[in-house]
Amino acid sequence: HILRSTHITRSTPTTRSTRTGGPPKRYTYLASDTPPRSLPTLHSSHTLRSPLNMSFSDTRLKDTSPQELVRDLSLSAIGTAARLRELCVLRVEEASKGTTEEVSKEAREEVSKGTTGEATEGSSDTPTNTPGLEDFLTSLWTEVLAMAQEDEAYHARLLELLAELKAQSNESTPWRVWGSPAALNELSLFGAQVRDLLNAPKVILDGKPARITAADAPLLASDHADASAPRTRAFTAARRRWLLLHRFLARTWAAGLWPCADFALWTMRDALEYPAGHATYSKTPRALCVEAAAEWAVYAGAAMHGCREGGERWKGVDGYDAGRWRLWKETCGAIAMEEGPACGVTAWRRHD
DSSP: OOOOOOOOOTTSOEEEOOSSSSSOEEEOSSOTTOOGGGOOOOSOGGGSOOSOOOOTTTSOGGGOOHHHHHHOTTSOHHHHHHHHHHHHHHHHHHHHHHHHHHHHHHHHHHHHHTOTTSOOTTOOSSOOOOTTHHHHHHHHHHHHHHHHHHOGGGHHHHHHHHHHHHTSOOOSSOEEETTEEEOGGGTTTHHHHHHHHTTSOOOEETTEEOOOOTTTGGGGGSOOTTOOSHHHHHHHHHHHHHHHHHHHHHHHHHTTSSOOHHHHHHHHHHHHSSOTTOGGGTTSOHHHHHHHHHHHHHHHHHHHHHGGGOSGGGOSTTTTOHHHHHHHHHHHHHHHHHHOGGGSOGGGGGGO
16 A cells, blocks of 8 residues: 655645545645655655564454554555554444443342332433443543654654544444543544643653653653763653654644644644743753744644634634734744744744
8 A cells, every 4th residue: 555745735635534424525635835855755654664573364353452543554544544443443332332231230230129110329320431441542632642753754644544434424322431422533632642642742751751851851852863871862852753753743734634723722822922031941941942833833834824814713813813913923023033944933934
């Protein structure tokens, strides 16, 4: 299966079949203004070495996990999406069966105690969550986002996988999670997993999360890939994962796969709306915030710019209003003057 991350203009977006009837859905994998230097090509899914020595000719679907399916690069994105759907249905059926057996056992106990018909705690007409669904979705999106932070070469594959998942048909029986309707083809809980990751960069040292102190924070703004100190390398790796995460999310929004307007707004606000010595930068340095904002401006700048006049949600100072956009431009210019071209904001001018 050939996967290509090419320079696609908005006038000729990539078309993916919905396989559910009606006109095909259209996804633009990369914005037309994406710089050529950022266009890695995946000539084949086999050019990326899979960390798993497995194939589904050897392993039954029920014995695998969503993480293994996402990681198995011997499968096409279409094949992976189809198997993820099958596995999701299977996990829900297994969990539902277990839940039904537990309810039946409780009912038998109530009959033996003569309490049938009495109100029990938690009983109501409110639809319950679909058993097994939350665990499956959490595992799936955790793995997708982990891969996105490991290597940019995975991004094209993951974008295609998300597109194929969205093209799947709805379940015949409505599912629910957190009390609301949910479906795999709606990428339910994807945004919740993203929100958790965007709290702050995560530094992993000796296999465990390391606490970031104000003294350590400057390490997140530097690229010491060749440093010998393990702690310095850990902070450098955290910086790289953080920027790759923002880049992937920006491309996801530009491709029309997930609405990331809020995530972009928060990132731009943190980078461009506080003075240099603000407490916001005590553990996440301003330089890293600016780098993260640059990812959104470069890869999803057109989407952000389009939000300036984007209906009721974006009116006033709480959204992408024109005044706020001007403030960002002015701040970008000031940072570029202070820090020079190395700060990474000069590329934003294409969206002026």
